Amino acid sequence: MSRTATAFLVLLLSAPVAGAEVDPYRAFEQGDYGTALRGFQNLQAKDPGDLEVLERIGTAHYRLGHFEAAKRAFSQLLERAPDSERTKALYNLANAEVRSGQLERAMERYREVLNRDPENEDVAHNLQV
Numbered sequence: 001m002s003r004t005a006t007a008f009l010v011l012l013l014s015a016p017v018a019g020a021e022v023d024p025y026r027a028f029e030q031g032d033y034g035t036a037l038r039g040f041q042n043l044q045a046k047d048p049g050d051l052e053v054l055e056r057i058g059t060a061h062y063r064l065g066h067f068e069a070a071k072r073a074f075s076q077l078l079e080r081a082p083d084s085e086r087t088k089a090l091y092n093l094a095n096a097e098v099r100s101g102q103l104e105r106a107m108e109r110y111r112e113v114l115n116r117d118p119e120n121e122d123v124a125h126n127l128q129v
Helices: 003-014 026-030 033-046 052-062 066-080 083-099 101-115 121-128
Strands: none
Touching: 003 033, 026 033, 026 052, 052 066, 052 083, 066 083, 083 101, 083 121, 101 121
């Protein structure tokens, strides 16, 4: 087989199949947050109670610069998460609020995170900044 034919075959086999579902976790890890977001939204439609998917939706929105959408996702997560996961949701929500210009609200949330996790250096740093 010629090099051109081999290269074409490799491209053909690696191309996504029309209608095939993309692994949103893989897309996320590869930094393709738009593809990941669409995949996570599809997963959420199938299982609205999956809190990990909701967290990934918020993070994908955040990484895409969709801070209002990230706040909505992290707020929903905060409402629904077990207490053991609320600190992370609060931190992520505060970060999205900072990026949205809601500094006072973010500071309140960072203080709440510090009350829950006094050793959290990231939050202490964010409060100083």
